[in-house]
Amino acid sequence: MATAKTNLILNADSYKASHFLQYPANTTNVSSYIESRGGKFKQSVFFGLQMFIKEYLLTPITQNDIDEAEIILTAHGVPFNKDGWQYILDTYNGFLPIEIEALPEGTIVPERTVMAQVKNTDPNCAWLTSYIETSILRAVWYPTTVATKSWYCKKIIQKYLQKTADSTDGLAFKLHDFGARGATTEEAAAIGGLAHLVNFQGTDTLSALVAGRKYYGADMAGFSIPAAEHSTITSWGKDNEAKAYENMLNQFAGPNKLVAVVSDSYDLWNAIDNIWGEELRDQVINNGGTVVIRPDSGNPVEVVTETIERLMNKFGFKTNSKGYRVLPDCVRVIQGDGVSLDSIEDILKAMDAKKLSAENVAFGMGAELLQKINRDTLKFAMKASAVKINDQWHDVFKDPITDTSKRSKKGRLAVIKNQQGVLETIREDQLNDQNSLLKTVYKNGELLVNSTFDEVRKLTEAF
Incomplete structure (x- = not known):
């Protein structure tokens, strides 16, 4: 630290x-x-x-x-x-x-x-x-506030899983920490990132894992998966967008594996309807794992619901025991743009209205999780x-x-x-x-x- x-x-x-x-x-x-x-x-x-x-x-x-x-x-x-x-x-x-x-x-x-x-x-x-007030109060208010915000997010997601899904087994991985780059310092990322992991097990903040080992004896406090960013997709060029996605499947997909692919570098709807849903459809279905599609722009409520609906149009769905539609296991969605405590509820509420199960989606939260708080939040x-x-x-x-x-x-x-x-x-x-x-x-x-x-x-x- x-x-x-x-x-x-x-x-x-x-x-x-x-x-x-x-x-x-x-x-x-x-x-x-x-x-x-x-x-x-x-x-x-x-x-x-x-x-x-x-x-x-x-x-x-x-x-x-x-x-x-x-x-x-x-x-x-x-x-x-x-x-x-x-x-x-x-x-x-x-x-x-x-x-x-x-x-x-x-x-x-x-x-x-x-x-x-x-x-x-x-x-x-x-x-x-x-x-020692200055140092000890700061040492308590910051991680406590991050852990608290994360805990309230968990309660909202849990509520919708209980209502719309057959199981809450995946709850621990429903909110992923994307906040390292938005934190003020590496120490803040480590402390805040570990505070989030009190409630969840998904993170991309490596510093939090080091803090967990050092201060609480946690061999591995959180987990992640291979994932694309815009640079690794756009470096192939717009004309080779499908090849960029195919490379992600060739490199990382397989039985019981997960891979996340940002898919809105150009036209998200084309990527879903024509590339994922047509050109690469069989490979996605037959790879034995799960491809997680990541939108990264637009109105989060509208984009998430339409993304799921379009994926269902191409990959089908099942209806669970509670009457909500669920994508097949080979494909899921993660929303990492514009995610906050309020937008998580707005998205899940909109999905509920369309009979889309909360198990279709996970969330990634960045500066909203680790940075958009202060001592007066609590x-x-x-x-x-x-x-x-x-x-x-x-x-x-x-x-x-x-x-x-x-x-x-x-x-x-x-x-x-x-x-x-x-x-x-x-x-x-x-x-x-x-x-x-x-x-x-x-x-x-x-x-x-x-x-x-x-x-x-x-x-x-x-x-």
């Missing part, structure tokens, strides 16, 4: 550097929590904290880090807490004296429910809790809720009269399942004989919970 060691001291907002001088005298502990305050989705798929811990918190800060931070922050115009960082280096060998509690990754979390809670473990480092925030002063915990909260949605929680917090089986945040001192679902995952340089990717997936699927 990170190609060189990151200076964690500089992985923060500038104003954090001055906060060590701003707490009340004799403040020894600060406790903060992370939550989604709502936004586009009412539930979130909590994921990604373990990546951050392994990448950034299991590597200690060094004297070089402190010296570099002193030079940069001093020149930048803000105070530098050199004594505080030197204390961490000398006392804890550079590992951060904090405790992070969190829900199990893969948990489906209602809005305004605490996902993670952070506090310093050394009374000399009360400033440290909020100092209104993520990390806020201090308690401070210990003179050995006494005090509630900390904000309650702006100009925006009640930003009202924050008070006290040390816990998460339980209430009598309705719904996750609920309560004060830690109200637990009584209950156990909080927030478990310590990191403390003073040690990873205490090491989830596997299979465990994350199973937990998400349980909801």
Whole structure:
């Protein structure tokens, strides 16, 4: 992931550097929590904290880090807490004296429910809790938001498969990640791509596979198939379009194999009606595998439905037990242009109206999946809720009269399942004989919970 060691001291907002001088005298502990305050989705798929811990918190800060931070922050115009960082280096060998509690990754979390809670473990480092807000909040909001959007897509596709197909067996491969080139960085592609794979198993984002192996012990988190792009088709020239398609069949088709071929470089309808449906029809039918036709332009709803109808005109169809038409196994469709949460539902709704089963189509999503989100998509925030002063915990909260949605929680917090089986945040001192679902995952340089990717997936699927 990170190609060189990151200076964690500089992985923060500038104003954090001055906060060590701003707490009340004799403040020894600060406790903060992370939550989604709502936004586009009412539930979130909590994921990604373990990546951050392994990448950034299991590597200690060094004297070089402190010296570099002193030079940069001093020149930048803000105070530098050199004594505080030197204390961490000398006392804890550079590992951060904090405790992070969190829900199990893969948990489906209602809005305004605490996902993670952070506090310093050394009374000399009360400033440290909020100092890491920038890095840890980013580490949670981004993969959680990608996983959440992907999960909602899965729910929509599942709904239409249950209504229009005999089986939902292919659900795991119904939404493919095309987002690597649209991500801001390779690290973002890896993190976001792996978040998508919590819900699905199809991806073209290779970086996500590396992240899955590195951070969650996943030997192979996702899969793909040979596929054409416009350059490999158009390099044959317009007059040889059929030969380009035939080459794809010769190179990649065969028993139990899948190959995807973009087919709208020139005239999609000609490609379906005359090339795939006439010239190459017998080869498609007899190859023993599945050819996946990919449109890549036009109105997604109109193009997908017409593509399927035209393929049925050439290759036939069967009617399943629910009365919906299904292409023969030798041919399918994947739509990878203009795909979003909304357009997936629009396409499947239009197919439903035409009695076309959802099993005929898969989707590919690019920047819409990995990039067209931000911290406000789920209104993520990390806020201090308690401070210990003179050995006494005090509630900390904000309650702006100009925006009640930003009202924050008070006290040390816990998460339980209430009598309705719904996750609920309560004060830690109200637990009584209950156990909080927030478990310590990191403390003073040690990873205490090491989830596997299979465990994350199973937990998400349980909801």
